[in-house]
Amino acid sequence: MTFxxxxxxxxxxxxxxxxxxxxxxxxxxxxxxxxGWVYPDGPWTIAGTPRQWPGVNQAYPLGTDSLGRDLAxxxxxxxxxxxxxxxxxxxxxxxxGTLFGGVxxxxxxxxxxxxxxxxxxxxxxxxxxxAIAIVGIVGASLPTIVLAIAIVSxxxxxxxxxAEFLRLRTYDFVQSCRIIGMSDFRIIFGQILPNCLAPIIVxxxxxxxxxxxVEASLSFLGLGDPNQMSxxxxxxxxxxxxxxxxxxxxxxxxxxxxxxLALNLIGDALNDVLxxxxxxx
Amino acid sequence: xxTPPRTEPLLAVNExxxxxxxxxxxxxxxxxxxxxxxxxxxxGESGCGKSLTALAVMGLLPxxxxxxxxxxxxxxxxxxxxxRSLRKMRGSQMAMIFQEPLTALNxxxxxxxxxxxxxxxxxxxxxxxxxxxxxxxFELVRIPDAAARFNDYPHRLSxxxxxxxxxxxxIACNPSLLIADEPTTALxxxxxxxxxxxxxxxxxxxxxxxxxxxxxxxxxxxxxxRIVVMYAGCVVEEGPVDEVLDNxxxxxxxxxxxxxxxxxxxxxAERLADIRGTVPAPHARPGGCLFEPRCPNAQADCRAVRPPxxxxxxxxxxxxYHPVGGAN
Amino acid sequence: MSTLDPVAGVTAQKRGRLTRFVTGxxxxxxxxRLSQAILVMLLVVIGSxxxxxxxxxxxxxxxGGNSDMTAETMELLRQQYGLDQPSYIQLFHYMIKLATFDxxxxxxxxxxxxxxxxGRLPVTAILVVVSVTISxxxxxxxxxxxxxxxxxxxxxxxxxxxxxxxxxxxxxxxxAFILFFSVFWNLLPIAGFATVGTRATGxxxxxxxxxxxxxxxxxxxxxxxAIYGRIGRAAMLEVxxxxxxxxxxxxxxxxxxxxxxxxxxxxxxxxxxxxxxxxSSLVGGAVLIETIxxxxxxxxxxxxxxxxxxxxLLLGVLFISSLSVVVVNFIIDMxxxxxxxxxxxx
Numbered sequence: 028m029t030f031x032x033x034x035x036x037x038x039x040x041x042x043x044x045x046x047x048x049x050x051x052x053x054x055x056x057x058x059x060x061x062x063g064w065v066y067p068d069g070p071w072t073i074a075g076t077p078r079q080w081p082g083v084n085q086a087y088p089l090g091t092d093s094l095g096r097d098l099a100x101x102x103x104x105x106x107x108x109x110x111x112x113x114x115x116x117x118x119x120x121x122x123x124g125t126l127f128g129g130v131x132x133x134x135x136x137x138x139x140x141x142x143x144x145x146x147x148x149x150x151x152x153x154x155x156x157x158a159i160a161i162v163g164i165v166g167a168s169l170p171t172i173v174l175a176i177a178i179v180s181x182x183x184x185x186x187x188x189x190a191e192f193l194r195l196r197t198y199d200f201v202q203s204c205r206i207i208g209m210s211d212f213r214i215i216f217g218q219i220l221p222n223c224l225a226p227i228i229v230x231x232x233x234x235x236x237x238x239x240x241v242e243a244s245l246s247f248l249g250l251g252d253p254n255q256m257s258x259x260x261x262x263x264x265x266x267x268x269x270x271x272x273x274x275x276x277x278x279x280x281x282x283x284x285x286x287x288l289a290l291n292l293i294g295d296a297l298n299d300v301l302x303x304x305x306x307x308x
Numbered sequence: 309x310x311t312p313p314r315t316e317p318l319l320a321v322n323e324x325x326x327x328x329x330x331x332x333x334x335x336x337x338x339x340x341x342x343x344x345x346x347x348x349x350x351x352g353e354s355g356c357g358k359s360l361t362a363l364a365v366m367g368l369l370p371x372x373x374x375x376x377x378x379x380x381x382x383x384x385x386x387x388x389x390x391x392r393s394l395r396k397m398r399g400s401q402m403a404m405i406f407q408e409p410l411t412a413l414n415x416x417x418x419x420x421x422x423x424x425x426x427x428x429x430x431x432x433x434x435x436x437x438x439x440x441x442x443x444x445x446f447e448l449v450r451i452p453d454a455a456a457r458f459n460d461y462p463h464r465l466s467x468x469x470x471x472x473x474x475x476x477x478x479i480a481c482n483p484s485l486l487i488a489d490e491p492t493t494a495l496x497x498x499x500x501x502x503x504x505x506x507x508x509x510x511x512x513x514x515x516x517x518x519x520x521x522x523x524x525x526x527x528x529x530x531x532x533x534r535i536v537v538m539y540a541g542c543v544v545e546e547g548p549v550d551e552v553l554d555n556x557x558x559x560x561x562x563x564x565x566x567x568x569x570x571x572x573x574x575x576x577a578e579r580l581a582d583i584r585g586t587v588p589a590p591h592a593r594p595g596g597c598l599f600e601p602r603c604p605n606a607q608a609d610c611r612a613v614r615p616p617x618x619x620x621x622x623x624x625x626x627x628x629y630h631p632v633g634g635a636n
Numbered sequence: 637m638s639t640l641d642p643v644a645g646v647t648a649q650k651r652g653r654l655t656r657f658v659t660g661x662x663x664x665x666x667x668x669r670l671s672q673a674i675l676v677m678l679l680v681v682i683g684s685x686x687x688x689x690x691x692x693x694x695x696x697x698x699x700g701g702n703s704d705m706t707a708e709t710m711e712l713l714r715q716q717y718g719l720d721q722p723s724y725i726q727l728f729h730y731m732i733k734l735a736t737f738d739x740x741x742x743x744x745x746x747x748x749x750x751x752x753x754x755g756r757l758p759v760t761a762i763l764v765v766v767s768v769t770i771s772x773x774x775x776x777x778x779x780x781x782x783x784x785x786x787x788x789x790x791x792x793x794x795x796x797x798x799x800x801x802x803x804x805x806x807x808x809x810x811x812a813f814i815l816f817f818s819v820f821w822n823l824l825p826i827a828g829f830a831t832v833g834t835r836a837t838g839x840x841x842x843x844x845x846x847x848x849x850x851x852x853x854x855x856x857x858x859x860x861x862a863i864y865g866r867i868g869r870a871a872m873l874e875v876x877x878x879x880x881x882x883x884x885x886x887x888x889x890x891x892x893x894x895x896x897x898x899x900x901x902x903x904x905x906x907x908x909x910x911x912x913x914x915x916s917s918l919v920g921g922a923v924l925i926e927t928i929x930x931x932x933x934x935x936x937x938x939x940x941x942x943x944x945x946x947x948x949l950l951l952g953v954l955f956i957s958s959l960s961v962v963v964v965n966f967i968i969d970m971x972x973x974x975x976x977x978x979x980x981x982x
Binding site for chain 2: 878879880882883884885886887888889890891893898901902975976977978
Binding site: 144145147148149150151152153154155156157158159160161162163164165166236240243244247248249250262266269270273276280283284287288291292 | 672675676679680683684687688690691799800802803804805807808811812814815819913916917919920921923924927928935938939941942943945947950951953954957958961962965
């Protein structure tokens, strides 16, 4: 994809959902970055009286939870966990998926057959259940969670990359690379891959969103990293206090929904800007 | 060729214009008529507005296209009808055959049910009667083994057979006007001839008015009584088929004839063996004669004012200042 | 359209297609499906085996979990499981066991894993089937409405709604439902499959269960309504441009018929394909929903198994649910074939 960077950024920012999405995500990133400075004691410190509603005490703008921990500290530190897990899991999925899909689409034939059958099979296995099994048996820690999410989400990328490779490998520039004797490795990574970055970029925003949801779901069930305060953790803890203090769940839930929404908006905007042909879809 | 009966026109298109959005004209000041029992060939290159004209007559133009002028069919103006009355006329008084038989039928419905549907929409009959009538129609359009075919899905049929089904749907409710938009273009040559013969026979038997839209002058000569030649949204020449094709007066008609693979039939066609240039896009049409930029006979007056469509004889008209074979 | 098929025998024709599915040129298709199923199960089994191997401690430690086993018992178990043998032999034995549906013993429930799971399967099956049906119907209708009003305020409003549904995780919706319908308004029971100790039978029992299932199904559906709505809209827009829709309009039939009979049946095809792809994710989503609403299904079982470190039970749930997804996909293939006569099995 050869596009003028300036005009790309311009078109992306002019896209209403792109602009809204990027503003929300930048806010989330700012929260994650500033968490350490604003709340250096971390999210676990018991700060004051339990169950103070938001706005009641100036010191705790989002209130305190059932144990008296500052919810604002939890949300800011939780942003770190969500973004880290989402980003890392998406990155690993893209690496695995691109390798699988690229090799499959480039070589075709029986290689493609075997790899795609495996991809199909992976998509048949209930992914959240697999993630629970991995985390539950190997033990919950951030790296395990990232790995578990990556293992269950790469097939989508593999299919996407394979389709692009199948299309691109018939193009003249690939044929001429073959004729001049370029190695398969260089053709795959140097020639074809750069040309299918656009759909991968679009898919990755959705991938990050999915990863963030899976992490939050695991933490909500109490299967997350016990040393990390994630939005899911706060949500799970707040559930028992739903009757008297529903804001404890509402605060992290809003952060989660807004972040996921923003990533989807960015995905839609990227799709429109990078693939103008498919705008209607 | 039979001489067409001199009766009141069945379809009269009066000063029809079709434009996109606010101002881009796609079809301009179009006039022609179709009588009962008459076949009119509407001819032109792709993009000249033939199909749009057909859709306008059917009242099926997309909503973003605006029309002006009138389309009179059997006494009522189609452009002024409300959606409900228009729907009642479609299929019963006017019907259309489309270019692509492969995609014109619903792939998930049996061919029988697709004919039954139109019968039920316009007649107060039972399903069993409709089915019986469908079988008769299948026999009429020469679908072999019609009863066995009734429950087949379109993908099981050849292109020619599917076009016969489309024709059966079109004639099911005895319309008085049949529009055929490139009905044979997508078919094999041998099948083309069969379908054309079928159309001609049905037309003669039912005294239909047939508006045949095509870019194939051979088809027109074979089937049509009169020809209307369109260029860039306008009629440039019209008249009886044999007269126009044997003695074309508009340089464009002459060019079309010369461009045919069968070779030239007209004097002076050597110079026009191929029409240079392309049809101007709707928003870039010249102010004078539309054909002027591509015309070998073009002169200064062609550029200045667009020539009017003026009668050559009782049944011929021409839009040209410097026609082939000298001035009028 | 069976309502329209006037000639007797058209239903016979449709039956004929089903019969062909069961008897006709079937073997190749069945073989393909079967090989796919075997591959899925093989991946599950090998994955499970690697998982257990990579866990801290060995299989016996994992199975033993928190229970108080003496060192001797554990040693005995190790021999019994053949843990003193090389890995590939262990894997082979593991596969043989699973191939005969011997999923082992669940210390948590003090019963064979298979019995435990089969007891919990119906609840999850009801939850998933009802959710697929409802989300597909609602999603399709919303998609059609959007497509018919493309670019108008209705379309925009629905698009925003779909986006919200798409972005809100099911467990957040579940909690919001509980907050409003149970805590604030006290309309619906907060948890369980039926009222505890209910003596109701027949219709009353069904009504009781239905009330308990409203929130779980609703929470599980929203995301899929968004997916079907979006795909339905796109498919409908695509189909409405096609030639046969124009043919249908040229027939002079009502616009309602053009949309719902001609266009929708074709636009449904990608939705059915999507339903096949979504079943496995619904089964995964059931874990959260069943846990939140205390439904005694497979998902809840998986959660309990993790909490109590009952690895046999956990892997058993993974095995059986993967198998169920394979079976459901097979059924969806059959439905697709009835809907699309062009599909010849190969």
